[in-house]
Amino acid sequence: MALSLQSWIANEGGKHFVLLLWLGVNTWLFARTFLCYYSGQHYYYLHKMLGLGLCISRASASVLNLNCCLVLLPMCRSLFTYLRGTHRVTSRKARRLLDKSKTFHVACGVAICVFSVVHVSAHLANMVNFSVRYSEDFPLINVARYRGEDPRLIVLTTVPGITGILLVLILFLMFTASSYCMRVSNYEIFWYTHNLFIVFYVILMLHVLGGALRYQTNVEAHPPGCLRANQSSPEQTGEESGQAVGDGRSCKEEAQFQPNSPETWLWVSGPLCFYCAERLYRYIRSNSPVTIVTVVRHPCDVIELRMLKKNFKAHPGQYVVLNCPNVSSFENHPFTLTGCPTEKKETFGIHLRVVGDWTERFAELLLCDPRAQSEVLPMVPQRKYPKLYVDGPFGSPSEEVFNYEVSLCVAGGIGVTPFACALHTLLDGWRHFRLRRLYFVWVCRELQSFYWFAELLCALHHKLWQENIPDYLNLQLYVSQTDGLQNISEERYMPLRSRLLIGRPRWKLLFEEIGKTNKHKRVGVFCCGPKGISQTLHRLCNSDRYSGTTFEFNKESFS
Amino acid sequence: MGKIEWAMWANEQALASGLILLTGGIVGVAGQFRDWQFAAYAVAAGVFVCLLEYPRGKRNKGTSVERTGQYCFTVCVKSFGPLTRNYYVRAFLHAAICVPGAFILATVLGCVCLGIASLIYLAAAIRGEHWEPILPREESARKPVAESIKRPPQNPPPRPPAEIRRKRAEDLEGAAYVNPIPITE
Numbered sequence: 218m219a220l221s222l223q224s225w226i227a228n229e230g231g232k233h234f235v236l237l238l239w240l241g242v243n244t245w246l247f248a249r250t251f252l253c254y255y256s257g258q259h260y261y262y263l264h265k266m267l268g269l270g271l272c273i274s275r276a277s278a279s280v281l282n283l284n285c286c287l288v289l290l291p292m293c294r295s296l297f298t299y300l301r302g303t304h305r306v307t308s309r310k311a312r313r314l315l316d317k318s319k320t321f322h323v324a325c326g327v328a329i330c331v332f333s334v335v336h337v338s339a340h341l342a343n344m345v346n347f348s349v350r351y352s353e354d355f356p357l358i359n360v361a362r363y364r365g366e367d368p369r370l371i372v373l374t375t376v377p378g379i380t381g382i383l384l385v386l387i388l389f390l391m392f393t394a395s396s397y398c399m400r401v402s403n404y405e406i407f408w409y410t411h412n413l414f415i416v417f418y419v420i421l422m423l424h425v426l427g428g429a430l431r432y433q434t435n436v437e438a439h440p441p442g443c444l445r446a447n448q449s450s451p452e453q454t455g456e457e458s459g460q461a462v463g464d465g466r467s468c469k470e471e472a473q474f475q476p477n478s479p480e481t482w483l484w485v486s487g488p489l490c491f492y493c494a495e496r497l498y499r500y501i502r503s504n505s506p507v508t509i510v511t512v513v514r515h516p517c518d519v520i521e522l523r524m525l526k527k528n529f530k531a532h533p534g535q536y537v538v539l540n541c542p543n544v545s546s547f548e549n550h551p552f553t554l555t556g557c558p559t560e561k562k563e564t565f566g567i568h569l570r571v572v573g574d575w576t577e578r579f580a581e582l583l584l585c586d587p588r589a590q591s592e593v594l595p596m597v598p599q600r601k602y603p604k605l606y607v608d609g610p611f612g613s614p615s616e617e618v619f620n621y622e623v624s625l626c627v628a629g630g631i632g633v634t635p636f637a638c639a640l641h642t643l644l645d646g647w648r649h650f651r652l653r654r655l656y657f658v659w660v661c662r663e664l665q666s667f668y669w670f671a672e673l674l675c676a677l678h679h680k681l682w683q684e685n686i687p688d689y690l691n692l693q694l695y696v697s698q699t700d701g702l703q704n705i706s707e708e709r710y711m712p713l714r715s716r717l718l719i720g721r722p723r724w725k726l727l728f729e730e731i732g733k734t735n736k737h738k739r740v741g742v743f744c745c746g747p748k749g750i751s752q753t754l755h756r757l758c759n760s761d762r763y764s765g766t767t768f769e770f771n772k773e774s775f776s
Numbered sequence: 777m778g779k780i781e782w783a784m785w786a787n788e789q790a791l792a793s794g795l796i797l798l799t800g801g802i803v804g805v806a807g808q809f810r811d812w813q814f815a816a817y818a819v820a821a822g823v824f825v826c827l828l829e830y831p832r833g834k835r836n837k838g839t840s841v842e843r844t845g846q847y848c849f850t851v852c853v854k855s856f857g858p859l860t861r862n863y864y865v866r867a868f869l870h871a872a873i874c875v876p877g878a879f880i881l882a883t884v885l886g887c888v889c890l891g892i893a894s895l896i897y898l899a900a901a902i903r904g905e906h907w908e909p910i911l912p913r914e915e916s917a918r919k920p921v922a923e924s925i926k927r928p929p930q931n932p933p934p935r936p937p938a939e940i941r942r943k944r945a946e947d948l949e950g951a952a953y954v955n956p957i958p959i960t961e
Contacts, residue, residue, distance in 0.1 A: 334796075338803050341882050345809045368881040382885065389796075389889050393788040398832070398841045403780050714960075 221761035227739075228758050228770050231314050236324070239287075243280050243328065251276040259432040261441030262472065263358050267346045274339035275430075277332040282484040284332070285421065288325035289414075289488040291318035293495045298612035302532055309620060316614045316771060330392050337385060344368040344378075357474040360429050377427035380420050387417045405548070418489050421481060428476030435473045443468040503540070503608035510564050512583045512602075516665035519631065520580055523556065523566040526607060531557040531565060533638035534616035537609030539567075544578045544603070553634040553745075553773075554610060556641055568669060570631040579603075614743065614771040615639070619650040621741035625731060625768075627754060628659045629746020630666065635773060636745070637670050644677050647689065654688065656731060658722055660695040660746065664703045667694055667717075671710050678712045692716045693727075728757050732764035740766055745773040783833060783863060783905045786896035790829040790870060793893050797877060797886030798822030804882035811880050818883040821873050825890065828853065828860070834908035842910050854909045861908075863901035870894035 254260045254272040264271055291297075297315050344360075348371060351364035361371050372378035393399075394410040433441065505527060513521040531537075536553040556566035571580045582603045615635035618624050619642075626636045636657065643655075661667060674692060681689045694717045696703055705714045731740060742758055744751045751772050758770040797818050804815025831850040834840045853860045860866070871894040877887030 334799065337885065338799065341800070341803055342807055344881055345807060349809075369884060372881060372884075382888070385885055386888065386892070389789070389792060389892070393792050394785055396788055399785060399788060401841070402784060402835055402838060405780060406785050 221759070224762060224767060225759050227767045228755075231310055232317050232320075235314060235317075235321070239321075239324070243283065246279050246283055247276045250279040258436045258441050259434075262352070262355050262433065263430065266350045266352055266358065267343050270339045270342035270346060271430075274336050274343060277336040277339065280332050281329060281336060282481050284325045284328045285418070285481075286484040286488050288322055288329060289492045291322040291325075293492055294611050295495050295499060298535070298610065301612035301616060302535075309617065312617065313614075313769070313771065315612070326392075326395070330388065333385065333388055337381070340381070341368075344371050347371060355472060355474070357472075358431050375427055375429060377424055377429050380424040380427075383420050384417060384424060387413050387420070391417070408547075415493075418485060421485065422479075425479035425481045431474035431476050433472050434475050435470065438469045439472045440468075441472075499608055503538075503606045507605045507607045509583075509602040509605060514584065515568070515669050517663055517669075518571040519568055519666075519669055520571065520583060521555070521566060521568050521669075522583070523564045524605070524607065525564050529558055529565060529607075529610075531610040532612075532616055533557055533642045534613050534618065534635045535610035536613055536635075537565075537567065537607050537611070540606040540608070541579055541582070541603050542606075543582060544575055548575055549608065550575055551611075553613070553615075553638070555634050555637045557638055559645060561645075568631070568634050568637070613773055615745065615773050617741060617771060618655075618743055619652045621739060621769075622651060623654045623656075623731070623735045623738055624652055624741045624743060625656040625727075626658070627742070627744045627746060627750060628657075629744075629750050630661055632745035632747075632773070633659055633670060634745075636743070637673060640670070640673055640677055643690075644673070644680060647681075654691070654735070656691045656693075656727075658693045658695070658727070660697055660722060660750070662696075662698050664696050664705065664717075667705065667713065671705070671707075671713055675710055675712050693718060693722070695720065695722050697721050724753055724757055728762075728768065729764075732762050732766040732768075735764075735766055737765040738767075740768050742768050742770050743773070744770070779836070781835060781905060782896055782900035782903065783907070784835070786863075786893050786900055787829055787832060789893035789896060790825060790866075790890065793870075793874075793886055793889035794822045794825030794829060796822075796889050797825065797874075797883060800877070800883040800886045804880055807882075809880070809882070814876055814880045815882055818877050818886060821877070822886065825870070825873060828866075832910065834910045836905075840910050846910075847912070850909045850911070853907075861906050863897050863905060863907065866907075867894045867897035867901055870897065 251272045254264060254275050260271070297318060301312055301315055345368050347359065347361045348364070348366050348368050351359055351361050351366075353364075360375065372382065390410045391413060394403075394407045400407050433439070508525045509522060510525050511521075511523040513523075515521060531554055533554070535557075536551050538549045538551050540549050552567040552569055554565055555568045556562075556564070558565050569576055569579075571577055613635065618626060618636070618639045626639070628636055640657075643650075659667070677690060678692070681687060692712075694713060696717065696719050699719055703717075703719065705717060742754055744754050755770050755772070758768040762768065799822075801815045801818030801820075801822055805812055805819065809815075827849065830843060831846045831853050832840065832843055858865075870890050874887040874890035874894065877883035877890070
């Protein structure tokens with residue numbers, strides 16, 4: 218599969234452009250601050266004492282300011298949901314960039330860690346230089362109290378020193394708990410340590426208040442390097458940057474110094490207030506009660522839950538976050554909506570698969586009535602469902618299914634949920650969407666899993682046949698476990714029976730077929746399933762297409 | 777809710793602390809500051825801690841994700857037996873290693889971070905966790921293919937002679953049979 222430039226640019230171009238822009242801004246900021254301290258007249262004496270350590274530490278500090286400001290913005294999920302849903306961002310290319318917000322957050326986080334290491338290492342050298350090169354000529358720029366003071370004491374007795382150590386420790390805890398492995402196995406540790414960010418920001422704003430580094434205020438009256446009363450010649454320095462303005466001239470007055478004014482709060486306070494406002498908004502919104510209307514048990518450990526909440530509006534493809542205090546007070550779990558509220562039906566629903574501790578306990582609480590024989594348990598007055606809080610809905614890439622003329626939706630197992638919601642919506646009406654053809658590929662391990670949405674698929678299929686557009690929906694179901702003879706035997710699911718294939722799908726052939734029948738069109742590829750499938754599809758989307766079709770890859774991701 | 781495996785977090789922390797100790801040691805040695813011998817010790821200690829902590833242990837439940845190329849480290853660490861299996865030993869070892877880092881500024885941070893990692897290891901040990909190596913699974917999951925598939929039969933199965941098999945017009949009832957599998961489209 219040769220990589221095609223056109224396909225690559227269509228899929229990856231936007232992301233890489235933003236990445237380059239961000240790298241460019243960081244580099245420019247680093248270089249500008251470095252040069253300011255390297256050859257700036259205000260810092261001449263300080264630079265002579267500390268050397269390169271001063272320039273590197275200040276330059277990395279300015280990059281840290283920028284990244285601490287940017288790292289919070291991608292996590293404002295409600296804002297992004299609003300931008301996505303109301304199409305305020307009208308270009309689809311720009312909306313696709315919103316899908317990568319978590320990746321951008323991780324990139325900023327990694328930059329913070331890397332530049333913290335640089336910043337701390339440079340300051341370690343600075344501390345030793347403050348101690349060893351204590352300046353008797355200009356006592357104001359010293360941070361050490363006397364020559365040869367133990368650098369550890371300097372750190373522990375200044376505000377920037379202590380706050381700096383605390384910041385490194387918090388960053389250490391946050392960083393070590395954020396690896397992919399930790400998020401998959403012990404999500405609680407990740408979540409609780411990441412919420413230390415508020416402590417981090419508060420201490421960060423205190424860190425810059427120490428006023429340790431001072432700049433010279435009277436550069437005109439006392440040009441740096443000028444001759445002073447008790448000197449015969451300018452001090453010889455080995456560095457090029459020592460070219461001071463005042464070499465050879467005599468000073469009019471003594472050098473005066475003032476601490477740098479802290480600018481971190483300028484960078485950081487805006488995004489911090491914005492993010493805190495968003496969290497508060499989400500908390501208030503999720504506090505209104507949710508009524509559980511129906512609980513349905515499906516095969517293969519799946520439970521369908523239909524709920525009712527006042528003023529709840531959602532688009533297909535969005536997800537909600539559930540919190541059940543009876544199961545765990547602090548855990549929040551995301552689930553994609555499989556049914557959105559419409560004018561005819563006010564309830565919204567999710568399908569959840571019982572896989573871990575939380576879902577097991579939640580399922581027990583929902584299905585705890587052993588006397589009920591039927592699978593459907595309607596709301597009975599004396600039945601006590603557990604109290605449930607729903608936060609959301611939040612936007613996801615799968616909302617764009619209707620905005621392409623041709624879409625390919627690939628679902629793996631329970632990953633079918635975002636597309637199920639889209640299919641429900643199509644059942645109500647398809648004409649007002651841009652979508653004209655939908656290819657739906659659903660791969661499951663067991664045959665029983667298809668019964669989760671068998672009714673929905675057959676209903677949609679019948680409706681489209683009635684309206685004489687049978688090729689609107691192209692359905693393919695795959696059972697990947699090939700043991701034994703498997704077939705859907707019910708009469709009412711006949712459309713599914715003929716579209717059931719045993720074995721894994723052959724993606725390359727599928728793409729070629731879609732390419733041939735949709736020449737020179739832009740096909741949206743949506744994948745929600747295991748990593749293997751999404752990586753294969755991503756590679757195929759980037760590779761050469763001989764039929765002129767462009768495949769744009771959109772991936773749903775959790776964790 | 778659910779069992780949290782503290783050892784995994786402690787392992788990540790110890791690996792990061794080893795790197796911090798190593799970096800601090802390099803800065804201290806490169807700057808040739810006073811007492812740079814402590815920095816040299818920190819370089820060696822940092823490398824040792826990284827090598828010890830690189831192989832990830834196996835999770836109790838669920839799939840364990842290996843670090844790239846960790847198999848040879850797993851074999852080395854496994855060979856020390858109970859010394860590396862037990863998290864109490866690791867907790868005290870890290871606590872002992874981190875102490876000399878407190879003597880010069882360059883390695884103070886590495887010392888504090890390794891100290892935190894040692895405390896989390898202690899918590900993991902108290903909860904009864906221990907280190908299990910991740911070893912490659914043997915490929916016995918597939919059912920072995922029977923030998924007979926390679927040697928198909930040469931002769932058709934035995935049948936009664938042709939006269940008995942032919943359907944007779946007078947015995948229509950006996951000639952009918954029911955399909956075991958229903959014919960559907």
